[in-house]
Amino acid sequence: MPFKPGQSGNPSGRPKLRLPDGRSLRDLAREHTEECINALIGIVRESDNDPARRAAATDLLDRGWGKPTQPLAGDPDMPPVDWAKAPEPVLAWMASQALPEDGVTH
Secondary structure: OOOOOOOOOOOOOOOOOEOOOOOEHHHHHHHOHHHHHHHHHHHHHHOOOHHHHHHHHHHHHHHHHOOOOOOOOOOOOOOOOOHHHOOHHHHHHHHHOOOOOOOOOO
16 A cells, blocks of 8 residues: 555554563663673773774773764864863873884784
8 A cells, every 4th residue: 555645654663672571672681781881891801802802992981981072173063072171090091002102012
């Protein structure tokens, strides 16, 4: 049956996934938040796999501090980040990740 102009083909949207016990997938995920955060922390601390460590660290920072803004050049509503106002733990971590002056990692 054809839709009338301006009429949605799915007015109620995608049906919400419900588990057999009635919980949503979001509810289930939120129940395991602490366990997942601890798993990410474990990866950051213990993994020898640099891409995995970087991804876990990024996920933790994004959730704790929000994703960094991506300002457009000359955007007055989104000026460049003022690192002088960054929290000390963030600055210390960034300094620990800096490359040596020769640019070579050992």
